[in-house]
Amino acid sequence: MLTRLFALPSLQPVSNRFGFSMTLKELAQILGLSPTTVSRALNGYPEVSESTRRRVAEAATRHNYHPNVQAKRLATGRAMAIGHVIPISTQHEIVNPVFADFIAGAGEVYARAGYDMIISIVADDDEEQAYRTLRSKGNVDGVIVHGPKRGDPRPALLDELGLPYVVHGRVSDYAAPYAWVDVNNTRAFERGTAFLSDLGHRRIALVNGLESMDFAARRREGYEAALAARGLARDPALMTAGEMTEAQGYDAACAMLSLPDPATAFLTSSLLSAMGVRRAIEERGLALGRDVSVLTHDDELSYMKNGTELPIFTATRSSVREAGRICAQMLLDRIAAGPEAPIATRLLEAVLVVGQSTAPARHLIAS
């Protein structure tokens, strides 16, 4: 505990129980004004003259005054914070690698708006309870829903709780309208498949993420739609889904390059998988972008660049960080607008960037 050593004979109180920050009351006393006036001056209310407002603002910065957040929250009823609930699966302990970049983007927006970002790590069986207590404790004004699955129960829950939210991704089978920001995964993979098909590839493999995830299911749909449109057969031996690691890509490519009728092109869901595919290709003495083509989706993660100027992999590209910014802004807007306001959605289009990993198909001798 902090003890006040001396009673300073100063007009300015130097210590309170928080020790280091001054209170509104103290500031008011220094200025010879009432707390009311000081509060109003700082919050831009019209009932205070410009001159005193300046005087107050100047004193506030000079004394490094910042209103205590807890008090402000209690008084206004707004938490000035956004929650991100991150489920840690009890089976496979994967922390989503795009998460860091997403919150970097979202965090920028929150910081500018004076909001806090609070992250709850929670075992995925407790997720529902996590949202309920979040609501009931009242420490967030809204939440971002990460990594929606097919049939995800969270939108229904959050609607029931009346907690504003924006989904990063979509929940295909939720009927009621809800706010979301998503990449057009179907279109991206449709275009990717079409691009490879246009290069003459007829054995195009899909190395996908876990298809219980909504985004992965959509990607497969796009892939299949493009195959169908081109009259190409859908071959289960060329389709795999799993956690998007280097090893996944390697293992899948090993298998698919050893088929009697091997893959000549790969569509992967992440750069890591693509790197694994590349390794399997090169291990066979084949050349990436000559013998075998690879096209990947690229989330533009900051620690995982696809080349600097010239892209290494041909890719459908869409920044997760930017998605974070957009999600955050949409949620803040939604909170400001109130529950009756119309619901916004935003579909982002991935751009197709052509790199060095794709080329016209050539006939190969199965190794």
Added chain:
Amino acid sequence: MLTRLFALPSLQPVSNRFGFSMTLKELAQILGLSPTTVSRALNGYPEVSESTRRRVAEAATRHNYHPNVQAKRLATGRAMAIGHVIPISTQHEIVNPVFADFIAGAGEVYARAGYDMIISIVADDDEEQAYRTLRSKGNVDGVIVHGPKRGDPRPALLDELGLPYVVHGRVSDYAAPYAWVDVNNTRAFERGTAFLSDLGHRRIALVNGLESMDFAARRREGYEAALAARGLARDPALMTAGEMTEAQGYDAACAMLSLPDPATAFLTSSLLSAMGVRRAIEERGLALGRDVSVLTHDDELSYMKNGTELPIFTATRSSVREAGRICAQMLLDRIAAGPEAPIATRLLEAVLVVGQSTAPARHLIAS
């Protein structure tokens, strides 16, 4: 704004301005007790009989009562929250890839202890101000310092502010005692280098992280110490430092394998770099773990496994997630113990796991 549509003729008030959560006062009224007693019952104070305590607890769960966090915080003066300030460098926009796993570990601990984790994304020139306002707004009880650099100013600042903190890593040149949790990077790289030297390698390359970072500087020191101890020359052509990407490893290895006296073994700071090194090796028709050895540091990131059972790369291994847990617990302990309590530190030892990427040195024809 929420409007109360009907005045329900119920004993139990269903609505307040927060709309969805009930207040202590309401709960007390339902129970026919005073708020004081209810508060004490729920917080485990002895001045309340076991029978009423049970009655209160039961009613609380039945009505899904959770004390409003803001009010609690204001009343107790404790924020019940820990801050993580993440600087986003304005030059190279790297979001540290270990960050996600670290906070996953820390978050588990916070959740168990009833603490919130609040993340501030901030441009790195504003970092000092970020800590000051954090302090002055009073919305955290302490902070974790991420990614310390050589000569990092943050410990001094935080000591000045009187804000409890734990550093993940160390600040070599800060004289005053401070709390930290770190891997023994020096020792890990010393051992790694010695291990490769024991295999007969005399041209051991170091592919390091940016050496302005304290951890990277320590790693180099360990590497150099081992070289010196073995009487091996320190060759600048075999040492590189940069952002730890696949491309970094690839580029470095390309250069170092093309030297007149090429590297026969590599020590890398991350799995990504190691993967790049592997690619350069295989591209030359050499075999990893036969012609050229690679030993990497492995943070055990959840999305970046070094094999499942059998490690792919020989590695010095230390879980960042576990470090997150330890850091968080240390900080909570420190906050509970008060500023006068002795300062704790914790040095974690990396384990050396032998995988398939290292083998005795053999003479190579420079390609």
Added chain:
DNA sequence: CGCGACATCCAAACCGCTTTGGATTGAGTC
């Protein structure tokens, strides 16, 4: 000069919880 309108400021209530300092009750003691 008197009056209303407006500008400017303030006292006090309130947000929901904790905690201090009693008040009340009942059992135990002589």
Added chain:
DNA sequence: GACTCAATCCAAAGCGGTTTGGATGTCGCG
């Protein structure tokens, strides 16, 4: 039966802001 003491409970005063409902002063205008 009076008295002590512990066990239980409560009223009220904070915590540091916001906000309602005036109070006061100033000015313009008939």
